Amino acid sequence: MRNRSRAFLREFLRQTEIALGSLFFCLVLLTGFVGQLSAETTPALEDAQSFLELIDAGNFPQAWWEGSELLHLNSELDDWVESSRIRHDLFGEFSERRVKTFSVRSSYPGLPDGEYAILLFDSSFEHKQAALEMLVMVKDPYGGWKVVSYRLR
Secondary structure, eight states: OHHHHHHHHHHHHHHHHHHHHHHHHHHHHHHTOOOOOOTTTHHHHHHHHHHHHHHHTTOHHHHHHHSOHHHHHHSOHHHHHHHHHHHHHHHOSEEEEEEEEEEEESOOTTSOSSOEEEEEEEEEETTEEEEEEEEEEEEOTTSOEEEEEEEEO
8 A cells, every 4th residue: 555655646746747847848938037047056056067967977877866855756766767868868969058047946836845946958969959958956954956857858
C-alpha cells in the first residue's frame, strides 16, 4: 500500500510539473519577462550552471544525485537518466546558453512553500539551434540551490 501511495504521489508530481512547466513557458514567452540578475540571484545561477555542466558532460546520474529531494521523489534515477540521455542525444552537443529569464518566488504550483528560483535559458545545440532550457530550483536549508525540475525543449 505504501509503495502504491508513493507511486501515486510521484506520478501526480510528475504530471503537475509537466503541466505547470508548459504553462510557465507559455507565460514567459507571451509576456517577454526578463528578470533582473543581482547579487541575490548569483548563488542560484551558479548552482544552476554547475548542474547544467553535469548535463552538458553527459553525467546524468550525478546531475540527478545533485538535485533536490523533490526531484528524487518525482523521478526514479534510471528513468530520469534515460529520458535525459535520449533528449540530449537528439539535440547533440551543447554549443551555448544565455539566461533569458530569472525569477524568485516563495511558492511554486504543486510544490510545498519554500524559496524557488525559476530560470529559463536560450540555448543552442549541435542539432537544435534554438532551444529552451528551464530549471526550477529550491533553496535548501544550508543556503544552496538544488534542482527540482529540468526541461529541455
